[in-house]
Amino acid sequence: xxASSDTWARRAGLAIGLLLALGAxxxxxxxxxxxxxxxxARFLAVPPGELTVAPAAAFVSARRLRxxxxxxxxxxxxxxxxxxxxxxxxxGLPSGxxxxxxLRVEIGTVYHGRLGGLRSWxxxxxxxxxxxxxxxxxxxxxxxxxxxxxxxxxxxxxxLRVEPRRG
Amino acid sequence: MAKAxxxxxxxxxxxxxxxVLLSIALPLAFGGRPLVVLSGSMxxxxxxxxxVVVKRVRPEDAHAGDVVTYRNPEGxxxxxxxxxxxxxxxRFELVTKGDANNASERWTMHADGELSRAVYxxxxxxxxxxxxxxxxxxxxxxxxxxxxxxxWEITRIWRPRESPA
Numbered sequence: 001x002x003a004s005s006d007t008w009a010r011r012a013g014l015a016i017g018l019l020l021a022l023g024a025x026x027x028x029x030x031x032x033x034x035x036x037x038x039x040x041a042r043f044l045a046v047p048p049g050e051l052t053v054a055p056a057a058a059f060v061s062a063r064r065l066r067x068x069x070x071x072x073x074x075x076x077x078x079x080x081x082x083x084x085x086x087x088x089x090x091x092g093l094p095s096g097x098x099x100x101x102x103l104r105v106e107i108g109t110v111y112h113g114r115l116g117g118l119r120s121w122x123x124x125x126x127x128x129x130x131x132x133x134x135x136x137x138x139x140x141x142x143x144x145x146x147x148x149x150x151x152x153x154x155x156x157x158x159x160l161r162v163e164p165r166r167g
Numbered sequence: 168m169a170k171a172x173x174x175x176x177x178x179x180x181x182x183x184x185x186x187v188l189l190s191i192a193l194p195l196a197f198g199g200r201p202l203v204v205l206s207g208s209m210x211x212x213x214x215x216x217x218x219v220v221v222k223r224v225r226p227e228d229a230h231a232g233d234v235v236t237y238r239n240p241e242g243x244x245x246x247x248x249x250x251x252x253x254x255x256x257x258r259f260e261l262v263t264k265g266d267a268n269n270a271s272e273r274w275t276m277h278a279d280g281e282l283s284r285a286v287y288x289x290x291x292x293x294x295x296x297x298x299x300x301x302x303x304x305x306x307x308x309x310x311x312x313x314x315x316x317x318x319w320e321i322t323r324i325w326r327p328r329e330s331p332a
Contacts, residue, residue, distance in 0.1 A: 009174040016175075017182015024183075025190045030212060030219065030285040033232035033248065040250075042269065095270070151231045151251030151262055153271040 038064030040153040068143030092118035098152040108135035203293035208265030216294040221283035
């Protein structure tokens with residue numbers, strides 16, 4: 001190999017290497033999600049002693065809710081493990097108030113309304129002895145929420161109050 | 168021909184490594200800063216051990232969706248994604264959250280303050296940097312190039328000189 005071809009191989013190699021590095025750095029750019037960051041909402045139920053709760057993780061996990069967009073779905077499954085019928089109420093304690101007036105929540109036939117309204121105990125429903133009950137849940141942002149909810153994130157802890165049914 | 172291919176390959180690797188090192192060091196001359204990612208809170212966007220190169224921006228230039236670096240009240244640097252920015256008089260209220268985190272954090276900063284926006288990352292480069300900060304790493308950083316230089320010089324001395332064509 002002549003000295004000149006060796007020099008050219010070095011120059012070409014360095015140039016190719018540098019170009020490859022440039023291409024790599026361009027592909028490693030940290031992408032912004034864009035200005036239309038949606039709202040996030042996670043609903044997690046705390047099991048009381050009388051009921052088993054499934055799933056153990058969040059039963060609704062919405063990562064990119066947008067005003068007027070598709071709702072997020074989930075299901076809260078309960079099983080009565082006591083020897084008697086129980087009356088169950090639930091309430092949700094959101095980690096912040098940003099979405100209280102914006103986010104709409106539907107949990108079975110037990111609750112339908114704004115997230116903020118879920119801070120109060122819902123009306124009761126009965127779960128018979130050994131019975132399983134699935135509560136379909138739906139969470140969405142109505143079109144009227146516009147951009148107000150963009151970027152908001154809330155974790156909702158759902159508490160269940162269980163009382164033995166009288167009579 | 169085989170030697171030319173070897174030389175070419177060697178210099179492609181050297182060029183690539185040099186280019187990547189430049190991408191970490193060069194931003195320092197232009198107000199940028201390389202930071203090592205120490206936690207997985209931004210996975211999969213940023214992985215532990217990556218180097219993320221950040222550029223200073225004013226709070227009004229930070230938008231929802233950007234990945235920014237700021238100093239938290241405990242004094243440590245946090246790199247998380249902006250979820251909301253609102254101006255309240257002379258202050259900005261920001262809501263940020265790690266992509267892999269469940270909880271977001273709210274903080275405020277003065278309108279004259281500065282934060283940094285992540286521009287690009289160099290995967291796993293932080294792990295190499297961390298290794299070089301150890302005693303063995305520093306030693307390897309000196310010994311390895313010296314060894315390479317020595318081997319290169321010896322082969323150059325022993326290589327039969329090519330007669331000019």
